[in-house]
Amino acid sequence: MSPEYWDQPEVFNPKRFSLEGKEGRNPQAYIPFGSGPRSCIGMRFALMEAKACLVSILRKYRFERSPDTQVLLKMVVAALQYPKDGIYLKIAKV
Secondary structure, three states: OOOOOOOOOOOOOHHHHOHHHHOOOOOOOOOOOOOHHHOOOOHHHHHHHHHHHHHHHHHHEEEEEOOOOOOOOOEEEOOOEEEOOOOOEEEEEO
16 A cells, blocks of 8 residues: 555556556565565464474374384385385374
8 A cells, every 4th residue: 555666555456466567566565465564473373383282292192113114115206205105103192
């Protein structure tokens, strides 16, 4: 809504987002959701909460390799690299 970047900022004009309308304008003038001062205020809190949940799970349980897991993993190399026969874990309460 800054007149510094937009002519008539109060008027809805969809043509300002066309290729011709973007020419000559700062590319950082319109970032609706990604970054800058209007980014999600709860994003850091949600990340911190997810880490706290993971720590609380890791405190209560122990992860061990199952006998079904190969000791030397045979890897499949594709767009993503992953073990051919999977990884099996046993979860034991601490």
